[in-house]
Amino acid sequence: MTKQLSDKDIENTLSMDAERRYSYLRKEVVANREIWILVDDHGCVMLNTEDEDCVPVWPNREFAEMWANGEWEECRAESIALNKWHSRWTMGLEDDELAIVVFPNTENDGLILYPDEFDQDLKKQARKTG
Structure with missing residues (x-):
């Protein structure tokens, strides 16, 4: 079970630039063995560039x-097990020609990566941590 983040942890993490948030995400995802997305009744939330x-x-x-919130207030956070991400999501996203926006902040700032790059x-x- 992952520990709940304090308001200070959240504030400090959100103040990081996109590269540092990506580093944080990699460490957290590997440590907790899960990735979080937003979903609604039609599937996962998408952002467009x-x-x-x-x-x-x-x-x-x-x-x-x-x-x-806002247009996505009906959405809910859902975790995906890391091994499921590796075995299903990477290939599925590639097949659908979708990219990943990594840990966007409230200003929509986040790194955009291709699924295979993110997976690697x-x-x-x-x-590194194993």
């Missing part, structure tokens, strides 16, 4: 839930 359709991912429930970074993090 000029070039890419993206699935946003977060390292912890609290960060995903922060996005469940998570595996590299696991080897």
Whole structure:
């Protein structure tokens, strides 16, 4: 079971730039063995850039839930086990030609990665901490 984040932890993490949030996400995902997305009755939430359709991912429930407001207030945070991510999601996202936006903050700022690149970074993090 993952520990609940304090308000101070959340505030400090959200103040990081996109690269540091990505580093934080890799460590949290590998340590907790889960990735968080937002879903509704039609599937997972998508963000769009000029070039890419993206699935946003977060390292912890609290960060995903922060996005469940406004047009997404009907959404709920859902975790995906890391081994399920590796075995199903990476290939599925590639097949659907979707990218990943990693840990977007409330200003929609987040790194955009291709699924295979994200998958390799998570595996590299696991080897580093394993």
